[in-house]
Amino acid sequence: MHRVVITGIGAWSCLGKNVDEVKDALFAGKSGIGFDQERKDMGYRSALTGILTRPELKGLLDRRQRISLGQPAEFAYMATAEALRMAKMEIDWLEKQEVGIIYGNDSVAQSTMEAIDITRAKKDTTLIGSGATFQSMNSTVTMNLSTIYKLKGINFTLSAACASGSHSIGMGYLLIRTGLQHQVICGGAQEVNSNTFGSFDGLAAFSIRENEPTKASRPFDRDRDGLVPSGGAATVILESLESAQKRGATILAEIVGYGFSSNGEHISNSSVDGQIRSLSMALKDSGLQTKEIHYINAHATSTPGGDRVEAQAIHTLFGEDQTPVSSTKSMTGHECWMSGASEIVYSVQMMQNDFIAPNINFENPDEESQKLNIITETKETSLNCILSNSFGFGGTNSTLIIKKFH
Amino acid sequence: MTHEEIIKTVNGFLVEEFEVDESKITSEGNLRETLELDSLDYVDLVVVIESNFGFKVKGEDFLAIHTFKDFYNYCDIKVKEKAVA
Secondary structure (H helix, E strand, O other): OOOEEEEEEEEEEOOEOOHHHHHHHHHHOOOOEEEOHHHHHHOOOOOEEEOOOOOOOEOOEOHHHHHOOOHHHHHHHHHHHHHHHHHOOOHHHHOOOOOEEEEEOOOOHHHHHHHHHHHHHHOOHHHHOOOHHHHHOOOHHHHHHHHHOOOOOOEEEEOEOEOHHHHHHHHHHHHHHOOOOOEEEEEEEEOOOOOOOHHHHHOOOEOOOOOOHHHHOOOOEOOOOOEOEOOEEEEEEEEEHHHHHHHOOOOOEEEEEEEEEEOOOOOOOOOHHHHHHHHHHHHHHHOOOHHHOOEEEOOOOOOHHHHHHHHHHHHHHHOOOOOEEEOOHHHHOEOHHHHHHHHHHHHHHHHHHOEEOOOOOOOOEOOOHHHOEEOOOOEEOOOOEEEEEEEEOOOEEEEEEEEOOO | OOHHHHHHHHHHHHHHHHOOOHHHOOOOOEHHHHHOOOHHHHHHHHHHHHHHHOOOOOHHHHHHOOEHHHHHHHHHHHHHHHHHO
């Protein structure tokens, strides 16, 4: 079995356009949430969202490369370019290896809608243009990035709702650990636009604290009233320890545990049992005791039901240790398909810079969250091991554990 | 629309949409080779022609278009046909 390390990270998120900007925002406890009038005009119940800018790709990619990118792929390109630069992996080197890519993504609603709108208006499918097919498939990220970077290894998109990004890292970890791959580009991407979240908004799952956007996402807080949708992309370069050392790469952290489970219950409700099984499996895989986990980056999205269930699951396993917990979604909103990957990027940054990012807006606990050690102010401390949770619709659960490389 | 206006419009969208260096566009130059067109690019050519001139190119029409001059003349004829219709 091979040890699996992280040698590059990249992010394009509402907290920043690169990992340094993101790190500063995490340390400062800065929210990336705002109000989108377009959603209100469309009839959304909540116009709150993570605020992102569209990357300017002209000059970075040629026309053919650009027009095939759906919005999540645009975000993913920026995050991946940054991560590859950090890992010191150039295209000339990549095309001579068998580097893989597994990226989490579960929708490209905007590109799909635009293609349908053109067809309806023009009554002619040719006039949709050549890029739409490659933009509107869920695999838009992996099909485009594998082409741009001339990748020769494993190549697929992983769709597992809000656990997509986390599972993508878990799959990359397993492939490298077993020796089937030596380097895998992993990550998660989430589009951010008014076409994407309408049906989710219709479930009354979003916060309607529109008069205070930066206070709307408040995981574990007694007065939370729903999540705030957000997105972007985050990339994590996974590599076998042998490969990283041979290349002389800087090792940022090691992946030491991956756990997963399926609830087999309700399509949208969380399950304490399912989450405990995922957490326990990751702990067992890592060989670590609960007391060795220095921080838990919770999935907690700020929904009343979901946070309560996760608080119960964490308390069951970590209650005695009073392990520090925070949800960075208090600042980012819920980055959905991206979140499992972005929260590993955020966790690596906390580990490298010796701090725990705060769970902002946690003002009053509820019956379950009062049992947890929730960090509400930035805490400067050394972190050796971090556990990150991701849970998705359909009862898909994923837990990753990273460790400082020694 | 005059023939000169057709040429200006075509060159304009080729530079803008296909990012070709305008200095490489010559009347006798080969359209496909200059623009490095593949099968996907022809779809986009149909789209820009429709949005600029308002007519739809049939795929087989491209078979008779080799040079930029052929392309200008083809567009000119189609625009005039459309005006008469």
